[in-house]
Amino acid sequence: MIESGLCDAQNFPSSTQSTGGITEIGISSAENSIFLKNISYAEMYAELLSRKHYNLKMIDGALITLLYRFQNENLIAHRLSFFPAPNLEVFQNEPELYMQDELYLEFLDKRIVTVPLRFDFDSGDAFVPVEHPMSHLTLGQYENCRIPVSSAISPYQFISFVMKNFYRTAQTVSSCELTSFPDKFPLTILPEEKTLVHVCTPV
Incomplete structure (x- = not known):
């Protein structure tokens, strides 16, 4: 991703x-x-940035973090986060340097609203059917936003999701092809959670 210019x-x-x-x-x-x-x-973003609490820092300042916890090789928890930069002053100060690039044009689009997202998985005591699904998606740091997800998310699935939804242009599609990994986690979503709007992972 660094070679593609999307991660610095x-x-x-x-x-x-x-x-x-x-x-x-x-x-x-x-x-x-x-x-x-x-x-x-x-403030949270600034603290994450100063502590270098990220796996990847993207060219627009977004921070990507991946944390997995296993017990005897079985996944028991993960936290996969995408934290966009709260503003784009770095790019807005000298926009002429970026206006010729399709990807930067999207970063500078005034209609874009910064929305952090996080895929969490927890098979421990935090799990409560429907109220706190084992695997869920949180948008915007809302404490009680837990959209059910059909299973835990692999690193490839998460990075691919971020790239295809937030960094997709005609240019980047061809310049940043991720190495595909077929690894998948077993389904954990419950029948009653399937009756709600939910996210399905690839099967």
Whole structure:
């Protein structure tokens, strides 16, 4: 992705072991307490950026983070986040440098509204049928926004989702082809959750 010009910084994932057969794959600088603070989105973004709490930093400032937790090789939780930059001052200060690029033209479109999103998976005590689906999508940092998702999301599925929905232009489609991985997690959505509007992962 760096070669394509869409990503300008990255932090390689780290793996930590703890008691009970727990393995966490994420970012060495990860600190989840920031997500629980009652602060503005702009403040949270600035803190994430200063701590380098991201796997990928995109050219428009968006931060992508992936955190997976396994117990004895079984997935028990994940947090996959896409945090757009709260503003695009870096690009707006010198727009003439970017106006010839189709992708930057979309970044500078005044109609665009910054909306962070997060795919969470938790098979532990937090899981409550319908109210707190095992796998769910949260939009806009709304505390009670938990749109059911049919299964956990693989890294390839998440990155592909972000690229195809937020960085798709005629130019980038051809210049940033991700290596495809067929890995999928088993379905976890319940019948009663299927009656709601939900997100289906590839099968």
